[in-house]
Amino acid sequence: MFYREAGDFKTSYREDSQTFPIKFDRLRYYAVLAVAFGVIPLFINDYWANAVFVPFLIYSIAAIGLNILVGFAGQVSLGTGGFMAVGAYAVYKLMTAFPEVSVFFHVLIAGGITAGVGVLFGLPSLRIKGFYLAVATLAAQFFLVWLFNKVPWFYNYSASGQINAPDRTIFGVFVTGAQTSATAKYMFCLVMLTIVAVIARNLTRGTVGRKWMAIRDMDIAAEIIGVNPLTTKITAFAVSSFFIGIAGALFFAVYLGAAEVGEAFGIQKSFLILFMVIIGGLGSIFGSFAGAAFLVLLPVLLKNVLVGTLGWPTDLAAHIELMIVGGLIVVFLIAEPHGLAQLWRLAKEKLRLWPFPH
Amino acid sequence: MNDMSDGYITADGRQIGGVLMELKNITLKFGGVTAISDISFDIRQGEIRAIIGPNGAGKSSMLNVISGFYIPTEGEVWFKGYKRGPMRPYQVAQLGIARTFQNIALFDGMSVLDNIMTGRLTLMKSGLLSQAMWWGSASKEEDEHREKVEKIIDFLEIQPIRKTPVGRLPYGLKKRVELARALAAEPKILLLDEPMAGMNVEEKEDMCRFILDVNDEFGTTIVLIEHDMGVVMDLSDRVVVMDYGRKIGDGPPDEVRNNQDVIDAYLGVAHD
Numbered sequence A: 001m002f003y004r005e006a007g008d009f010k011t012s013y014r015e016d017s018q019t020f021p022i023k024f025d026r027l028r029y030y031a032v033l034a035v036a037f038g039v040i041p042l043f044i045n046d047y048w049a050n051a052v053f054v055p056f057l058i059y060s061i062a063a064i065g066l067n068i069l070v071g072f073a074g075q076v077s078l079g080t081g082g083f084m085a086v087g088a089y090a091v092y093k094l095m096t097a098f099p100e101v102s103v104f105f106h107v108l109i110a111g112g113i114t115a116g117v118g119v120l121f122g123l124p125s126l127r128i129k130g131f132y133l134a135v136a137t138l139a140a141q142f143f144l145v146w147l148f149n150k151v152p153w154f155y156n157y158s159a160s161g162q163i164n165a166p167d168r169t170i171f172g173v174f175v176t177g178a179q180t181s182a183t184a185k186y187m188f189c190l191v192m193l194t195i196v197a198v199i200a201r202n203l204t205r206g207t208v209g210r211k212w213m214a215i216r217d218m219d220i221a222a223e224i225i226g227v228n229p230l231t232t233k234i235t236a237f238a239v240s241s242f243f244i245g246i247a248g249a250l251f252f253a254v255y256l257g258a259a260e261v262g263e264a265f266g267i268q269k270s271f272l273i274l275f276m277v278i279i280g281g282l283g284s285i286f287g288s289f290a291g292a293a294f295l296v297l298l299p300v301l302l303k304n305v306l307v308g309t310l311g312w313p314t315d316l317a318a319h320i321e322l323m324i325v326g327g328l329i330v331v332f333l334i335a336e337p338h339g340l341a342q343l344w345r346l347a348k349e350k351l352r353l354w355p356f357p358h
Numbered sequence B: 001m002n003d004m005s006d007g008y009i010t011a012d013g014r015q016i017g018g019v020l021m022e023l024k025n026i027t028l029k030f031g032g033v034t035a036i037s038d039i040s041f042d043i044r045q046g047e048i049r050a051i052i053g054p055n056g057a058g059k060s061s062m063l064n065v066i067s068g069f070y071i072p073t074e075g076e077v078w079f080k081g082y083k084r085g086p087m088r089p090y091q092v093a094q095l096g097i098a099r100t101f102q103n104i105a106l107f108d109g110m111s112v113l114d115n116i117m118t119g120r121l122t123l124m125k126s127g128l129l130s131q132a133m134w135w136g137s138a139s140k141e142e143d144e145h146r147e148k149v150e151k152i153i154d155f156l157e158i159q160p161i162r163k164t165p166v167g168r169l170p171y172g173l174k175k176r177v178e179l180a181r182a183l184a185a186e187p188k189i190l191l192l193d194e195p196m197a198g199m200n201v202e203e204k205e206d207m208c209r210f211i212l213d214v215n216d217e218f219g220t221t222i223v224l225i226e227h228d229m230g231v232v233m234d235l236s237d238r239v240v241v242m243d244y245g246r247k248i249g250d251g252p253p254d255e256v257r258n259n260q261d262v263i264d265a266y267l268g269v270a271h272d
Helices: A023-043 A046-072 A080-097 A103-126 A130-150 A182-205 A207-217 A219-225 A229-256 A267-280 A285-309 A314-335 A339-353 B059-066 B089-095 B112-119 B128-133 B137-155 B171-184 B201-218 B229-235 B253-257 B260-267
Strands: A168-170 A173-176 B019-030 B033-044 B048-052 B074-079 B097-099 B189-193 B221-225 B238-243 B246-251
Touching: A023 A182, A046 A080, A046 A182, A046 A207, A046 A229, A046 A267, A046 A285, A080 A103, A080 A130, A080 A229, A080 A267, A103 A130, A103 A168, A103 A229, A130 A267, A173 A182, A173 A229, A182 A207, A182 A229, A182 A285, A182 B128, A207 A219, A207 A229, A207 B112, A207 B128, A219 A229, A219 B089, A219 B112, A267 A285, A267 A314, A267 A339, A285 A314, A285 A339, B019 B059, B033 B059, B033 B074, B033 B221, B033 B238, B033 B246, B048 B059, B048 B201, B048 B229, B059 B189, B059 B221, B089 B097, B097 B171, B112 B137, B112 B171, B128 B137, B137 B171, B137 B201, B171 B189, B171 B201, B201 B221, B201 B229, B229 B253, B238 B253, B238 B260, B246 B253, B246 B260, B253 B260
Parallel strands: B048 B221, B048 B238, B097 B189, B189 B221
Antiparallel strands: A168 A173, B019 B033, B019 B074, B238 B246
16 A cells, blocks of 8 residues: 555666665665664663663674675674674773774774684685585684683783773763763664664675675586685675674673673574574575564563563573574574565565555 | 688678687596597687587587686687686686576576676676775766666566566576676677577577677677587587597588588488
């Protein structure tokens, strides 16, 4: 009824290739941006920021990063947690070593450092594929966690072995440390997510994205067409790790405030983000958001329903919650292997004709 | 020294130029198996060159040598008067050699448009950073190349399926999209590996027309492998005949048709 592309004619290639070719989509996108930047910051409180929005925003960044590697370039990775740890420890070292530089740049540089590490661990992808590559990246996961545990230089020789985010400001507003307001945390992560999402979208719709997808769909044909497999796979690892590094830096500095590497960036984190990407939809930027939302919001929702509404004991609710989330993942994968993004596409196709499908 | 100046006039009156590519004494071995033994022939500017032969004769291997997918065990490939060193396939693509595959090798997850745009990779120059920002050169370049791609889409009459994911297309159209992707690279030499395999008569006629049009309109040199003798004899200017990895005939279709070795090995029966 309201979802129409009839009469929406394109008169230039640029118009035709824009991100939201349908006017309704475009308007909705602007509306979401306006709400995210203009409305939510006014009403957000500590509970909503810490339980829902900040983790959602940060996991979205990580999911976009991993989706570029797995969904677009077709290289399986189980090292996400390790790469997030690189981002976290890089931003920690930068924040403590150069306190006068803005934390905004620290986060970006931490992403850059992670990109370098990602490239290093991505090199085996030239020789090995699929499950074997997954095992190689798993090695990265364990090695990196071990490294940050064993070498005291990384955590500035602190007695606890933990890293603690010092207080830092952007434009005079605290964004890390104990004095940070919910709004500041939210806005900082939102700005980062917006930057990451726009870059990811631009890269995936252009030549670089086509090279990635060509390697994913048929690497031999891609090479014969003129895709250099070395540079293409390495760029995918670099860009993906850059985003994941940013996510790790924010996760530590803004969200947790203090972190211990094995606990915060262990193998569970790698799987969690891989699940987000798979449930959301491989090879879709929207899917990264959807997957992150699903896995962040669902536990919160279940907890509220089970403990808040039904009045179950907390420990029982926590276990039931795990089982329900696990069950839903299986149901989703059977019902729609291409993830939430595919469901969304199907819904849109139906809505194009609704209510007159014939 | 290769002679780039001489040429010949075809039966239908087209001027064929000098030697574009020359294969000299190519031998290709896989362990103890000799796929190609000591084959030499040349490909001239603007001609349609066919390679025929029974199954397992080494035709596809020959194409793979030309496209750089296999490095010949012995022998030399000369392109535009220069000897081609050992190269990776993507480097060969950058020289202007494009190909299609016997079993369609399209990128199933991408739309027809994206597949064809991928074919223009070697011609697109904008860097990672400018693409990340989508400012200036990257988006301008995208538009320019889109225009060229639209011409090819127009030429091959696949406008309605532009945005369709390739995985959903029927076989005949996939073959056409693959031709479009190869054409998008504006190749000097276009290699077609059984472009008409598995097609019905109508689709074959369409494909023949496209091949002739490509040759006529863009002046592209075409090397094709095909089993349909009628098609080969009609389309090609010169034919190489292979059998068991050896070359047993080379020349215009009429000459090959009457070559006793070829008749024995491949065509089986004498015509008229």
